Amino acid sequence: MRIVVALGGNALLKRGEPLSAENQRRNMRAAADALALACKGHEIVIVHGNGPQVGLLALEANAYKALPPYPLDVLGAESQGMIGYVVAQELRNASPERPTAALITQTIVDGSDPAFQRPTKPIGPVYTSEEVASLREQHSWTYAQDGKSFRRVVPSPQPVEIVELPIIDSLVRSGVLVICAGGGGIPVRRNPDGRISGVEAVIDKDLAAALLAEKLGADQLAILTDVDAVYLDWGTPQQKAIGKIKSLDLRRHGFAEGSMGPKVSAACNFAERTGRAAVIGSLSAVQSVLSGKGGTIVLP
Numbered sequence: 001m002r003i004v005v006a007l008g009g010n011a012l013l014k015r016g017e018p019l020s021a022e023n024q025r026r027n028m029r030a031a032a033d034a035l036a037l038a039c040k041g042h043e044i045v046i047v048h049g050n051g052p053q054v055g056l057l058a059l060e061a062n063a064y065k066a067l068p069p070y071p072l073d074v075l076g077a078e079s080q081g082m083i084g085y086v087v088a089q090e091l092r093n094a095s096p097e098r099p100t101a102a103l104i105t106q107t108i109v110d111g112s113d114p115a116f117q118r119p120t121k122p123i124g125p126v127y128t129s130e131e132v133a134s135l136r137e138q139h140s141w142t143y144a145q146d147g148k149s150f151r152r153v154v155p156s157p158q159p160v161e162i163v164e165l166p167i168i169d170s171l172v173r174s175g176v177l178v179i180c181a182g183g184g185g186i187p188v189r190r191n192p193d194g195r196i197s198g199v200e201a202v203i204d205k206d207l208a209a210a211l212l213a214e215k216l217g218a219d220q221l222a223i224l225t226d227v228d229a230v231y232l233d234w235g236t237p238q239q240k241a242i243g244k245i246k247s248l249d250l251r252r253h254g255f256a257e258g259s260m261g262p263k264v265s266a267a268c269n270f271a272e273r274t275g276r277a278a279v280i281g282s283l284s285a286v287q288s289v290l291s292g293k294g295g296t297i298v299l300p
Contacts, residue, residue: 002043004213008225009049036094038287047209050079050183055124073198080182106163107185113157121156155201159208184208206266221270221278228282230296247271267298
């Protein structure tokens, strides 16, 4: 099977953990053995998130006042290299016989996408309400509630095209486990003269993974996160895990934009556009998720 795996941020960072290089390395190492084993015998493409990392890079860039801060597309490229390095190295350590490569990837978006006027994508660390009040005086950034805390939010336009798609396809056909479109890909737009240039945004990695899976003709899209399934009435005494469900039925339920919402949209997009199933489940149960025995299976 050809499978596109969207790897949640918990592969590198658990909720509430400091965003240190040591923590990210340890978490990826712990996930790598099971992930590599589950991927054996399949053509695999892995897409990872970058929300916490790109947010931290933005804070670091803003702290150095001698130069203007680097734009989000450049920071996205930086985070792709940083995270791709860790993911590729630990997967190679777990499965030395399998060729593995991390590819810097650009994703084209529409410059007129309304998402540029309505930031929703959380990036960076979490803050208390008191910290946010102080930060708003320092930066012109937008913040939104994330659970009981707050995070910076940035525009998250819809992915339209993966620039390096032919290269990814060629590598996969040759047996390479490819890590690409990290953080949803570096956000770029195609100008009237045909040239491409970066834009200030962070693309949702699940939506980019769904587009990539569709264009690669993948048999399955697997979205791995830190919960075992999609839940109805999440966080209440009535919460209930969903097993199998048709995409149209799943779309009738509301899910948070900064959390499960994009995962559900991505899974439904893939199922509806390809006629094949997507699955959302826990990284810690990756083997059962990829084999169709765990998680929420989204049917066309």
